[in-house]
Structure formats: C-alpha cells, structure tokens
Amino acid sequence: MGTTDGTDALLLVLRRQQARYAVPAENVEEILSIPDVTALPRQPEYMRGIFSYKGRAAAVLSLQTLCGCGTGESETVCVVLRIGDFLIALTADGAESLIADSGQRMQADGSLLDGKLLSLDFVLPGDPAVFVLNLKKTYQKIESDFSAASFV
Amino acid sequence: MTPPAGGSGGDEVGFFSAELESMAELYQRETAGLMEEFDTKQAGAMQSGRFSAQDINALFRVVHTIKSSAAMMGLADISSCTHRMEDLFLLFRERPERSIGFESRIFDLMYLFADYVEKENARVTQKDFRPKSAESVLGAIQKEIDFFKGGPDAPAAQAEARAEEPAAPVRQEPAAGAAAEPLAPGELVWRVTLRPGCQMENVRAYLLVRQLEGLCGRIATRPANLESADAAAQIVRDGLVLTLRTSHAEEAAQRLSASPYVLRVEELGSGNAEAAPGPDADAPSDDADAPQSRQNKFSMVSWSNVMQLQNVTGELITANTILGASIRKTVQGGPLENEFQTMTRLFHELEKLVAAVSMMPVSSVVPQYQRLVRDVAAREGKQIRLAVTGAELEVDRSLLDTLASPLIHLLRNAADHGIEAPEARAAAGKDARGTITLKFENMTDHLAVTVADDGGGMDPQKILRKAAERGLLTKDESEYSTDEILNLAFLPGLSTNEQTNQYSGRGVGMDVAQNVVSSLGGSVTIRSAPGEGTAVRMEVPVSVTSSECLRFMVGPHACLIPIRCVVRILSLAEAQEHLQTAEGRRWLQAEEMLPVLDLFELYGAQPGEDGQRLVIIRDARGSAALLTGPVTGQQTAVEKPLPALIGRNYRTRTGMVGCTVTETGRLGVMLNADWLLRLCGKDVAENGNN
Numbered sequence: 001m002g003t004t005d006g007t008d009a010l011l012l013v014l015r016r017q018q019a020r021y022a023v024p025a026e027n028v029e030e031i032l033s034i035p036d037v038t039a040l041p042r043q044p045e046y047m048r049g050i051f052s053y054k055g056r057a058a059a060v061l062s063l064q065t066l067c068g069c070g071t072g073e074s075e076t077v078c079v080v081l082r083i084g085d086f087l088i089a090l091t092a093d094g095a096e097s098l099i100a101d102s103g104q105r106m107q108a109d110g111s112l113l114d115g116k117l118l119s120l121d122f123v124l125p126g127d128p129a130v131f132v133l134n135l136k137k138t139y140q141k142i143e144s145d146f147s148a149a150s151f152v
Numbered sequence: 153m154t155p156p157a158g159g160s161g162g163d164e165v166g167f168f169s170a171e172l173e174s175m176a177e178l179y180q181r182e183t184a185g186l187m188e189e190f191d192t193k194q195a196g197a198m199q200s201g202r203f204s205a206q207d208i209n210a211l212f213r214v215v216h217t218i219k220s221s222a223a224m225m226g227l228a229d230i231s232s233c234t235h236r237m238e239d240l241f242l243l244f245r246e247r248p249e250r251s252i253g254f255e256s257r258i259f260d261l262m263y264l265f266a267d268y269v270e271k272e273n274a275r276v277t278q279k280d281f282r283p284k285s286a287e288s289v290l291g292a293i294q295k296e297i298d299f300f301k302g303g304p305d306a307p308a309a310q311a312e313a314r315a316e317e318p319a320a321p322v323r324q325e326p327a328a329g330a331a332a333e334p335l336a337p338g339e340l341v342w343r344v345t346l347r348p349g350c351q352m353e354n355v356r357a358y359l360l361v362r363q364l365e366g367l368c369g370r371i372a373t374r375p376a377n378l379e380s381a382d383a384a385a386q387i388v389r390d391g392l393v394l395t396l397r398t399s400h401a402e403e404a405a406q407r408l409s410a411s412p413y414v415l416r417v418e419e420l421g422s423g424n425a426e427a428a429p430g431p432d433a434d435a436p437s438d439d440a441d442a443p444q445s446r447q448n449k450f451s452m453v454s455w456s457n458v459m460q461l462q463n464v465t466g467e468l469i470t471a472n473t474i475l476g477a478s479i480r481k482t483v484q485g486g487p488l489e490n491e492f493q494t495m496t497r498l499f500h501e502l503e504k505l506v507a508a509v510s511m512m513p514v515s516s517v518v519p520q521y522q523r524l525v526r527d528v529a530a531r532e533g534k535q536i537r538l539a540v541t542g543a544e545l546e547v548d549r550s551l552l553d554t555l556a557s558p559l560i561h562l563l564r565n566a567a568d569h570g571i572e573a574p575e576a577r578a579a580a581g582k583d584a585r586g587t588i589t590l591k592f593e594n595m596t597d598h599l600a601v602t603v604a605d606d607g608g609g610m611d612p613q614k615i616l617r618k619a620a621e622r623g624l625l626t627k628d629e630s631e632y633s634t635d636e637i638l639n640l641a642f643l644p645g646l647s648t649n650e651q652t653n654q655y656s657g658r659g660v661g662m663d664v665a666q667n668v669v670s671s672l673g674g675s676v677t678i679r680s681a682p683g684e685g686t687a688v689r690m691e692v693p694v695s696v697t698s699s700e701c702l703r704f705m706v707g708p709h710a711c712l713i714p715i716r717c718v719v720r721i722l723s724l725a726e727a728q729e730h731l732q733t734a735e736g737r738r739w740l741q742a743e744e745m746l747p748v749l750d751l752f753e754l755y756g757a758q759p760g761e762d763g764q765r766l767v768i769i770r771d772a773r774g775s776a777a778l779l780t781g782p783v784t785g786q787q788t789a790v791e792k793p794l795p796a797l798i799g800r801n802y803r804t805r806t807g808m809v810g811c812t813v814t815e816t817g818r819l820g821v822m823l824n825a826d827w828l829l830r831l832c833g834k835d836v837a838e839n840g841n842n
Contacts, residue, residue, distance in 0.1 A: 039709070040798070051819060055463060058795060059795040086796055146797060
C-alpha cells in the first residue's frame, strides 16, 4: 500500500457495468454519444474503429472489451481523451460524475487489475472503489500491443 | 557575459527591455531570412566552386544588415561577428583573387559563422534568452582575416584602408521634391511610410536604402542625413522620401515592401513620362492627380497559420463533398445544383491559392544538404561534389519539410557508403572526386526526387546474404531477380555495411525513405550497378490538400485509391476467362500477366454475391489487379493520417495508409498503391520504365 499527495484536479467517473473507472478530467476533450465508427480490418477486439473528430482520425476503444468482460454492445458514451499529442476515444456504459481528486489513493493490488491492457496504478477509496486509469501507461500498453501483434 | 540590452539586469529579468522584446520576433524573422540568403549564396558558390563578385557583394550586404539589426537589439556578440565577416568579405571585394584556391577554407568559416548566428537567432525569442559568447567564432574569423591580409598578393594596407562605412552607392542629399524640382528622365520619387512604433526609424531607413543597393544608380533621401539626431522624428512625421534612378523600379518597390517595418510605399512622382517612354507610356494613367499607392505586395506570414489554412481548406473541401452528395440525392439539376457547382469551383480556386501560398523554392533547402555532404566527406576523407538540378522549382513547404528526413538519410548513405575513397576511385579509373546528384523534377502532379551517386554501387549478393542471415527472404535465394534483391534494401535494419558510424550504416536510411514516401502516397525505386553507382528515386504527389480518388467497398470497408494509380476497372465476371492460377495464386492475363491481390482475403472480409471488380493499378513499382467489391464512385479526398496508435506495421501489412471523410460523412480508408504492390511481392508486373 502507498499513498500520494492530494491535488485540486477533477476526475471523470465512467461506468463499466458495476465497476467505476476514473480518468483525469483535464484529459477529457469531449463526451459524445457513440459516433459512427469505421471499423478497420484485422484489428484487436477492443478496437472499435476510427471516427473523425475535429478533422482528425481518432481511435475508438471499448472499455468493456479492454477489461475483457463484454463486447461493448451496451456502451452508450464515448469519451474523447487527449494524451499528449494523441487522441483516443474510450467507449463506456456511461459517464457518471465528476469528483474531486482527493489524492487519497491506495496502490492497487495486482489482482484488482482488470485486463492486461489497462494501467490502474491506484484505486480511490470509496464504496464501491473507483479505479483511476493511468492514461499514459494505458496508451503505451495498447500501443505496444498493436506493435507486437500480427493482426494481418 | 554580454550585458542585458535593456539595461535592467538581474537574473529574473529578460535580456531585452520591454520595448526591444516586442521587436525580438521581427528581428528573428528578418535575420532568419537574411541567413537563408547567406546559406543560399554559399550553396551557390559551393556549386560553382568559386565566389563571384555578386556573391561577395550579396554576402557583404547580408552580414552588414544583420550587424545593424543586431546592434539595434543590443546583441553585441552577433554584431561583432558580422562586423568581422564584413571585414573578411571586404578583402575579397577589393581583391577577388584573394579567395581563389581558398574557397574550402572560407566555406568552413562561413559554416562556423552561420551556425553561431542561426543558433542564437533560434533562441532570441525565448524568455530566458541570454546571448552566448562569440569568442571562438570571432577568433576564427580574425584568424582568417589575418591569413588573407598576410598573403603575398594581399597588401595589408589595402584592407586596412577600409572606411568605417562600406563602399556604398548611396549618396545622401536632399531629395528632389516631387513638385519643387523637375525630375530628370528615369528618376522616381517614393515616400516610404514605416509602421508606427517600429522604433529607430532612421536606422530602419538606412537599412532600407542599403537594400536598394545594386538596383538603383543614385539614391537621395529626405531627410538627407539619416544619422542626424532629428532624422527619426522627421521620418515619423513625413515618411522617408527617396529620389532614385532605376530600371528595376518594380523590384526595388518589392524589396522595400517586403520589409516588415514598411507600412506602404507611395510614388510621389516620376521623370520618365516623356524622356524615357516604356512599353506602357501610352497607357492612360489613373493616378495622374493622386499619389499612387504601392501597398505591400509581400508580407511575412507565420507558417503555422499557413498550415492551419491548409487544414481548414481541406475541411471545407471535405464538407463540400458531403454536401454535394446530399444535394444530388435530393435534387436533380436546378439552381441549387448550379450553386453547388459554383461553390465547388471556388473551393478548388481556394485550394490552388493555398497551394501557391505554401510554395517555396527548392533552392532554399539545398544549403543544408550541401553542408551535410561536405561534413561527411570531410570526416571520411573523401572528395565529393553535390550537384543539384531543379533547385529553381517551387514546391509545397510541407512536402519539402517531410522529404528532409529521407533526403538526409539517402545523402548520408551516398556520401558515406556510395562514394569510394579517393584512392579506390583512382584505382578504378574514376575521378578521385565523386559526384552525388540531387535532382528535383516536376512531373505535373508528382515531384520526383532522385539521389544518385557515381560510387561503387550495391552488391546484390551481399544484400541477399544479409537478408538470408536475418531471415528476411520469403523464397529461395535463386528465385530473386536483381531488382527484387535491391528492393530488399528497403527492409528495416538491413544494412550491408560492416561498420556503423555517426552518419549511416544501421540500415535505417532506405527504410525511412520508404516509409515517409509511402505516407505521402508516393513510391520509391532503386537502381544500382556495381562500379557505376546507385540511384534512389522518390516520387510523391505534389498536392498535399486533396486528390481525386476511386471509391470501392471490400466487404464492410469503404476504401479509396488515387485515380492516378488506376488503369482500368473490370467486372470479375467479365475477366473470369482471363484469370489463371499458377504458383498458388491468381493471375490476370491482360497486356501482361498481372498478379491478383485479393483484398477480401487480405482484410478478412466476406465477398458479396456479386459486384466484384478487378481494379488494375499501376505505379513506379509495377502493376497488379486488386480484387474488390463494388465500385461506389469517385470523390475528391483529403487524406488524414491514421491514428498514431495503429502503428506503421499496419500500413505495411494492409496498404492502408490514411483515411478520409467520404460522401456519407463516415471515414473511408486510403490505400497506397505502392504498399499494395509490395504485398504482391515478387509477382508485381514491372513497368517498362523501371
């Protein structure tokens, strides 16, 4: 177990079935309904496809499928996230609320991690607990997965 | 350390005073432009192997102008460096023969000087800018001055006799007022109004007058003495009045107008109406009674704004394409469709204008390549000449910027591994000095860039052996043709060089060229002959905004490919009798045997019941037939890159290099003919022009 210092930042809480995940609100560009996605051939299951967001093509990833528990069919929202210079869109069952990032986090036990491609370094105490996505690490993991896999 | 220009020292305060800080960006742009001219002149001299009188004069002008601007900004080190460079160029100006035989030495010094000034200039707008000492550069310049002064044919006295002001054709005397004195034939009177608040107006005026050097035989100014204490105030009040005699009035006006400090240039009078009739002498003048306003014809525009303009234009064209599809669905003909056609025409006009704004001459990027080749040659003890052809072409700057990386790699490869050492060349009966040719060609809708060397060429057997060692071969060695072997050089990490150095040898260069060019929708070909050299040719489309594309389906996937690559479209049913199966794959017997690339198989899609087509494509690599679903139309497509997340392997494995908004508003994927042909592997039918 370990803790980090608190900040004034906000977190956006997303719902995936009964579980709650949070992403830093400062990374959120927009919350949309599921857009008209163009599927690409030979892609991993969690990659729903691409769509045009403000003139750029953004990859749309399914939170459900990334967690390895569902096909993403019940997902209704698409959260566009900016990670550095990159854009990704994460689809989820819903966007629940904004909460203050108290910083009172506990390091997650490895067994709590949902799916190998998500980086959930910390969980926010609560009932139920909120898993905070480390976006940068998650992006890097997915990028590595793309590079390593022979989808074709 | 150089004291802060604003006089308000302290570490927490910027180098410049508030007033000068507001000028820093202008100074930076102006200096960058001047250094570009400096680099271009140097590249020209390197091409010809000598300095012409014009080169020396131009270089002198450049350093002189930078000197004055730097002094204004309080940049004492740059001002000192440029002052010494003036001294050096003055030696050559007085006695041009001094430079003969020592050009290489002078080029080295010029690089040293340019490096210092350009690096300083790049930092000058940074908040924490502090000038770096120029001590070593100053020392190097002084050493050369001493050397050239000390030569037997360069009497010291001659150089010492330099007046504080360089010999200039400027004669400052009271201007002939347009109305007060009759003007001599050929004389012009202009009023130059400087931008309000540009500061140090008299110094700006002096620099402007100097810019006209070489264009005007006689220049008089009002105020006459630009160095006087009240000259600045007079210029603010009345403008700078120039009386000049020139046969290059248009160019002179352009030079003045191009200055960022000039608001406008007006013609107050001319003495050429009767005495010097020109071709337009009889043309009615619409400004007989009023001063003719010469608005600035040029202005500096931030490149990020131009790129933004390109993007917005692309978005407009995309939106227009979608709108057109909707209009066609709802109305057939009539005024609405006419209006749409007009809009489409206007958007294409806009696209052309944006393309024109984005153009820059190839010559502007040549100096960096000259430098690169020279550095490699010096380091490796080789003698190499870089011959550039097509430098006069104008090309979209984004394209030139994007091609910089592959060009750097290819030129390094050519200099480092292509051109042999002088002894080896001599032993082979070649000139000890090798030549690398960098050739730019305009092919209407394509730009072709070739890097060719007259070196030792590539050894196909060595490439084959390396590829085999790395497990990169896909068939028996004996089945590879020479061209196929050479194309193996494009595979990542395949280098036949036993040793790497700081320049090349890791097998990256060809791979980079391949990937960059493919991302632009172009193709790369390689030709090499042992003992004769190697040529790598890149062809890329010149339009970075839009291209006409054929749209077709492959199962659920909407795909587009540039029309320029499409030769013919056949229905599968029609072509059935011309299809053959050999070596485990299908072939289409057309004018030649074409391999069939089944896109359904490639993309894991199910073909529909009917509507399958064979789309025959062709590019520099060869030809092939793509098995696709139904063709759904043609559209102007603005290509966008695929998300970076997807990775470049995806492009190479699918031939999908980008995406575009289709008429339905959804994204379609852009296919690249070159990658698709690569996916056909050995079976691509080569073009006759290969």
